[in-house]
Amino acid sequence: MKLCPKRIAMFRWLKGFCLFISADRGIMLFMITMGSAILVGQRSRWLEAIYLGIIGFCGWSCVDAVNNIFDVELDKESDPLRSEITESLGSRGLVVVAFFALASVSLGLATKMPFVTFFILLGLLFGLIYSVPPLRLRQTIYKPLVNNAVGAIPVLIASAFYNAFTVEAYVLALLVGLTTATNSLWEDLADYSSDLKSKARTILVVLGFRRGIHYTILLGYCLIPLMVLVGLMFKLGAIYYIILAALATFESVHILQNRRILFGADEKAMIRLGSLLARDFVVIAVVQTTNMMLSSYLKYVLFA
16 A cells, blocks of 8 residues: 555655654663663652653753754755755744753753752753854864763753762763763764865864774774673663673674775775664664663662
């Protein structure tokens, strides 16, 4: 059964809108915030974790939508559909930004906990510094530092909600921040061509793509011991390590299959491979954050 042109257009628009708010990364932040809430709060209350997860999703959707508005010209090469939807939204894109910003801040205010609202506002501020000229750190070598801070915010929100500013919470914030910073470098693999043409000074552009992709893959592997440390620190169950090992194996096989390209002389093929690896990492990040959240929940349900 063939879909009518109107339905095809609707699905295309919905897909583009999800790209505009970066729904995949929003889901990742949703899972990170939920997992952090369970780990830091040491509770198994779904409603509280989901509530904080929604705050994380709305905040991330806001800051990524702002970034995509200012990236519209760059996305014409690296992500044409997102660029098309961003242009078609026009000023309505700012309405979307305002909606998610107000949603996250309102949910924070509803907790009646000043530090929760403070960290939400801090995350939104980092998002503006990241995307909006004249600073626009998204196009500089400082991009990972901003992403590090943004990644740590969900953990700090959970810490503020449960008033649990412990050593474990700070370590978790640091580890999640480093993971988000590395994630931003993997995303740069797909944006390399447009960043180069726009004379951006991201780490990949500064290093050159060949050295940059090797550096980025190495950082990805450095995340594995950090994720193991999270599991050990919070005494997560065996399923956490099994899924982590499966994800590492999956990506290692993909890298080994393409080792000739990675160490070859064809830079165009290497750039195409970089785009594929960037997509891989989005999937890995979403699965791993879901793994952390579910493992945290199972621990406090089974051993409460």
